[in-house]
Amino acid sequence: MKLEIKSQTPTVEDIAQVVTDTKNFPFLTYIGPRTWQSFDRWYSAYVDNSFAGVLAVNRFGDWSKLGPLVVLSKFHGKGVATALIKKAVATEKGNVYLASANPAVWKIAQKIGMGEKYNWLNLPLSMNLIYLKLSLNVIRCREFIQFVKEMLRKQRLANVHHHRHFVTIRQ
Ligand SMILES: CC(C)(COP(=O)(O)OP(=O)(O)OC[C@H]1O[C@@H](n2cnc3c(N)ncnc32)[C@H](O)[C@@H]1OP(=O)(O)O)[C@@H](O)C(=O)NCCC(=O)NCCS
Numbered sequence: 588m589k590l591e592i593k594s595q596t597p598t599v600e601d602i603a604q605v606v607t608d609t610k611n612f613p614f615l616t617y618i619g620p621r622t623w624q625s626f627d628r629w630y631s632a633y634v635d636n637s638f639a640g641v642l643a644v645n646r647f648g649d650w651s652k653l654g655p656l657v658v659l660s661k662f663h664g665k666g667v668a669t670a671l672i673k674k675a676v677a678t679e680k681g682n683v684y685l686a687s688a689n690p691a692v693w694k695i696a697q698k699i700g701m702g703e704k705y706n707w708l709n710l711p712l713s714m715n716l717i718y719l720k721l722s723l724n725v726i727r728c729r730e731f732i733q734f735v736k737e738m739l740r741k742q743r744l745a746n747v748h749h750h751r752h753f754v755t756i757r758q
Pocket of ligand 1 (some may be wrong): 612613614619646654655656657658662663664665666667668670686687689691692695
């Protein structure tokens with residue numbers, strides 16, 4: 588299996604696959620095609636030259652926030668997400684932050700040596716501003732109503748509220 592991670596924007600077709608698969612993912616609410624295009628940058632994964640997953644990055648000040656993160660269902664369990672997160676942590680400058688309610692992501696963050704720090708109440712200001720920008724983007728992209736519908740539907744599928752926060756601090 589040839590696994591490549593590239594710092595490049597996924598194509599419209601790649602994003603369409605991600606949005607379709609996301610319907611069955613309990614821990615990721617909903618990210619519409621226009622919202623996917625609104626992030627600051629992306630790492631895209633390819634298995635044997637086929638698109639396999641994407642990790643978006645958003646930045647403010649000294650901080651980079653990793654995620655959303657999606658690996659297409661047929662590529663789960665092959666180390667794709669681990670490779671995406673590793674590449675982003677190695678490439679992004681400054682401090683790196685990642686939060687998730689998905690235990691698989693917790694395991695990856697721990698495995699690659701990120702430290703667990705922060706909760707929703709004590710995040711650095713830069714992170715709060717990134718979250719604010721992401722929320723406004725969903726509205727600006729006119730995907731808020733779909734987001735709310737999916738949030739209500741998925742609340743019944745898993746405990747999506749217990750997020751754990753991981754960081755790599757560089758200064
Ligand atoms: C979470 C996700 C990105 C993981 O992608 P992946 O490519 O399958 O991940 P990897 O193969 O790199 O590693 C997964 C690790 O998590 C572990 N894992 C899987 N399910 C787990 C669980 N329920 N609890 C704990 N660990 C789990 C695996 O054993 C593996 O660890 P290992 O390599 O030490 O065996 C993928 O399942 C996905 O896209 N899920 C849907 C979207 C999502 O939830 N995104 C995150 C929202 S923030």
